[in-house]
Amino acid sequence: MKFEKYIPNEPLRPYISHFAISENESGSEYKVFPSSGLVIGFQYKGELSTIRENEEHKLYGAGISGISSRYKVFKNSPGIGTVLVYFTEIGFAHFAAHPANELFKLSLSLDEVFEKSKVREVEEKLASAETDKQRIKVTEQFLFSQLKTIETDKLVVEAVKLIYESKGTIRIRELNERLFISQSPFEKRFRKVVGTSPKKFASIVRFNSLLNELEHSKSLTEICYEYQFFDQSHFIKEFRQFTGETPESFKINR
Secondary structure, three states, X not given: OEXXXXXXXXXXXXXXXXXXXXXXXXXXXXXXXXXOOOEXXXXXXXXXXXXXXXXXXXXXXXXXXXXXXXXXXXXXXXXXXXXXXXXXXXXXXXXXXXXXXXXOXXXXXXXXXXXXXXXXXXXXXXXHOOOHHHHHHHHHHHHHHHOOOOOOOHHHHHHHHHHXXXXXXXXXXXXXXXXXXXXXXXXXXXXXXXXXXXXXXXXXXXXXXXXXXXXXXXXXXXXXXXXXXXXXXXXXXXHHHHHOOOHHHHHXXX
């Protein structure tokens, strides 16, 4: 299996975290945990499906997934090849007119967000590309063609920064106070740009931060205290929502 990351060209870096080329010669089923940004996928060979309630649902050859507060299960055909585009937390808003929160928990065909002819053109070029460098170049050209000249919402950027600095533990009330804005208008702006509410986004950041702690052999009690869970049962319940496993079984399986 191959999974290689690529840093975008400078003009795209505020909006695109990274690209990835993923290839797998074997068919496999795997989990993907919640991330803090939207993701585009172009299958240049093979097929990808999602598994929901033991049913397999084939995904589009070019698709986009919104932020989710639960893990997802995917199944790929043998010989699959995919270009993945990982947006930064505020990145999607600079390419599409759709509010990011309208994609929450969804996986859609990319032509529901971008012009169908443009998406098909990218798919055709990726199918004929012979190297990963060419595939990344085709994808970047598509993104450059969709990049909009809009002002970044600095308040949302500051909110994201504060959430990361606290490892997702900051209370939303404290966030509002530090940003000098009331909850309702702030949440509306945040959801539109980021794709989910500040509270759910913070829980995703907290989850991804504490995954590293599990690998460093910290006890559940230490993690609960550091990440400000009410108690261990609260921690286990949220962890199971994000991974489908308890923290103990997750550590064993890793």
